[in-house]
Amino acid sequence: MCNCAAYNSDELYTWCTNCGNYGIHASIKRALADKNIKPSEVLLCFDIGCHGNGADKINAYSVHGLHGRILPFAAGAAIANKAVTTIAFGGDGGTLSEGINHLIHSIRANYNFTFVLHDNSNYGLTTGQASATTKQGLEMNSSPSGVTSDTLIPMELVLSLKPSFAARTFSGNIKHMESIFKQAIEHEGFSYVEVLQSCPTYNKVTPHEWYAQRVYDVSTLEDYDSSDLELARKVAQDVQDKIAIGVLYLNKDKKDYYSRLASRKSIKTELVEEVKGYNVGNIIDKFR
Numbered sequence: 001m002c003n004c005a006a007y008n009s010d011e012l013y014t015w016c017t018n019c020g021n022y023g024i025h026a027s028i029k030r031a032l033a034d035k036n037i038k039p040s041e042v043l044l045c046f047d048i049g050c051h052g053n054g055a056d057k058i059n060a061y062s063v064h065g066l067h068g069r070i071l072p073f074a075a076g077a078a079i080a081n082k083a084v085t086t087i088a089f090g091g092d093g094g095t096l097s098e099g100i101n102h103l104i105h106s107i108r109a110n111y112n113f114t115f116v117l118h119d120n121s122n123y124g125l126t127t128g129q130a131s132a133t134t135k136q137g138l139e140m141n142s143s144p145s146g147v148t149s150d151t152l153i154p155m156e157l158v159l160s161l162k163p164s165f166a167a168r169t170f171s172g173n174i175k176h177m178e179s180i181f182k183q184a185i186e187h188e189g190f191s192y193v194e195v196l197q198s199c200p201t202y203n204k205v206t207p208h209e210w211y212a213q214r215v216y217d218v219s220t221l222e223d224y225d226s227s228d229l230e231l232a233r234k235v236a237q238d239v240q241d242k243i244a245i246g247v248l249y250l251n252k253d254k255k256d257y258y259s260r261l262a263s264r265k266s267i268k269t270e271l272v273e274e275v276k277g278y279n280v281g282n283i284i285d286k287f288r
């Protein structure tokens with residue numbers, strides 16, 4: 001039996017007061033504990049950023065990667081050991097600019113892990129630089145005369161790539177996040193979870209209250225069908241007035257990357273076990 005406390009770490013949080021990351025961490029812990037996954041059975045992969053500074057704040061196996069590059073790391077880990085639940089975390093900065101190629105190819109490949117996008121609409125750790133999701137025209141520390149580029153709606157991009165699982169949630173609703181994270185973990189394939197995250201320090205235009213007044217779960221819509229890609233694309237567009245959250249799109253028929261590999265058919269061992277038969281010491285020595 002596992003409970004949330006098993007995931008508590010002795011490290012102190014360093015995030016700003018009211019940062020949306022607190023709720024995201026609480027919800028991830030609750031989702032894992034509720035699914036009875038032990039800390040020794042999970043790998044948490046963190047990108048660089050404010051969210052990434054949570055890497056040592058949850059007691060589990062964790063990796064703190066390079067900025068924008070956590071997705072390929074998580075993909076490799078998930079392929080190497082399918083027995084471990086792999087979850088990756090990235091900010092809108094690193095994910096939607098430096099590492100946007102990795103998001104595109106993770107969706108195409110349909111690697112079997114969960115990806116949580118912390119979308120606080122700015123590069124938080126580098127003190128309020130504009131990101132791809134910062135609203136056009138806003139004056140940010142890196143663009144004092146206002147952001148000139150068009151604003152990206154990440155869900156539109158994701159849905160254009162025909163993902164197998166695409167959900168949106170909100171950092172102010174622990175129960176909702178927990179439920180979405182659980183469904184994402186259960187899904188076999190790449191689970192894209194976009195968290196609309198408040199950033200009280202650098203994003204004053206869409207605070208917690210702003211989101212709270214606008215979000216609605218698609219399951220409350222009459223006849224919403226999460227297997228209908230066109231419907232998902234339609235509801236995903238509005239990120240200003242009525243913002244759709246919940247599982248927007250789900251395709252259970254799409255096979256995950258590993259299941260598509262003809263060379264791995266009927267092989268029962270994990271790659272992490274197979275590699276033990278090889279002596280890689282000489283290769284490692286070259287880098288010493």
Ligand SMILES: Cc1ncc(C[n+]2csc(CCOP(=O)(O)OP(=O)(O)O)c2C)c(N)n1
Binds near residue numbers: 120124126131
């Ligand atoms: C390759 C590289 N480029 C830039 C940086 C500097 N850097 C560190 S954190 C950060 C901001 C991260 O923003 P985001 O990904 O949105 O995450 P948040 O801090 O908002 O959680 C940047 C640009 C870096 N560490 N490595």
